[in-house]
Amino acid sequence: MTNPNSRRGAVILKLAKHPVLNGFLALLFCTAAIITYLLHHQMMDNARTSLAASLATEYATKQRILVDHHIDQRAQQLLALAQDDLFIEALATADQTMLSRMEQRMKDLIADLNNGYLLRPGEGRLAELNNFIGQQLSRQVLEGELPEPVAAKIRDDWELVFAYPVKNTEGKILGTLLAMLSMEPLNKALARAVDPSLGTTELLQDVPGARATPFLTLTNKSRAVNTVKQDTRIGTWKLHFTGSATLLKRAAPSYTEFMMLAGAVASITLLLAYLAIRIALHRDHWQNWQGRRKPTCQRSGIVC
DSSP, rough: OOOOOHHHHHHHHHHHHHHHHHHHHHHHHHHHHHHHHHHHHIIIHHHHHHHHHHHHHHHHHHHHHHHHHHHHHHHHHHHHHHHHHHHOOOOOHHHHHHHHHHHHHHHOOOOOEEEEEOOOOOOOOOTTTTHHHHHHHHHHHTTTTTOOOOOETTEEEEEEEEEEEOOOOOOOOOOOOOEESSSHHHHHHHHHSSSSGGGEEEEEOOOOOOOOEEEEEEOOOOOOOOOOOEEEEEEEEEEEEEEOOHHHHHOOOSHHHHHHHHHHHHHHHHHHHHHHHHHHHHHHHHHHHHHHHHHEEEEOOOOO
16 A cells, blocks of 8 residues: 555655746745735725724714804803893993892803903903903904804913803993803813724814914824814814824724635635646656656557
C-alpha cells in the first residue's frame, strides 16, 4: 500500500519544479488579498465613516431642536411678563417701589434669571453697571425694533439676554423688559441630550464685523468625524457638532454583505488554484507517459 505522506511529498516536489505555476499561485493569492482589502475599505471603512457622519447629523439636529425649544420657551415666558398688567402699571406710574417688586417677581418666575430690569426711557442704571449690550437692546426696543436674543459675556460668564417692549393699551412703548439669563440650564440640557463623550458641541454667535465666537462649548479632545453645522432659530447663532473617536467606533456597519463577497473571492481563488495545480500535474503525467511509451515503440519497430 502506498504511503499517503510519500504521495503528498511527491506532489509537492513536482509542484516545486513549476516556477511559472508557483508565480501564478503567488500572484493569485496576492490579488485575492488585495481585492479583499479593497472590499473591506470600500464596504466597511467607508460605510463606518458614512454612518458616523449620519449619527453626527442626527445628534446635531437633536441639539439644535433643544436649543430652539429652550429659546422659544424663555421668550414666551418673558413676553407674557411684558404683557402683564402689573408690569405695565409699574412702568406707567413710574413707581420705584412697584418697579422693584416686579423685578423681584421676574426672578421668582424665571428660574434661571440672573438679572431682570424694567427700564424707563432715559434710565441710567445699565450705564452705571457698564452693561453695554443691555443698553443697546433697550435702545432698539424703544426705537420700535424687536431684537433677537443675544449671548453676551457679562464679567466672566456668558448670559442670554432678551429685551421686549412694555406697551400700554394704546400701543405706546412705556419702557423695556430686559432679562439676563444663565447659560447653565442650556449647557446641562445639551449634555443630557447627547453624551459629551460622543463629540464636541459648540454654539457660536456670528455678528457682523466680528469673528464668530463660541459662547457655549461641551468639549471632547477627540475629533474623528467632520463637523456638522446647523442654523438655529436665532439668525446669528450656529450649532457645530464634531463627532469623536467614540462615535466613530459606535458606528458599526453590518459585516454580512462583506463576508459574503469575501467568501466568494476566497472560493474563486481556491478554485482557480486547484484547477491550475490539476492542469500542471496532468501535464506532468502526460509527459511522463509519453516518455515511457517512446522506447517501447522503438524496440517493437512501430512508428509512434
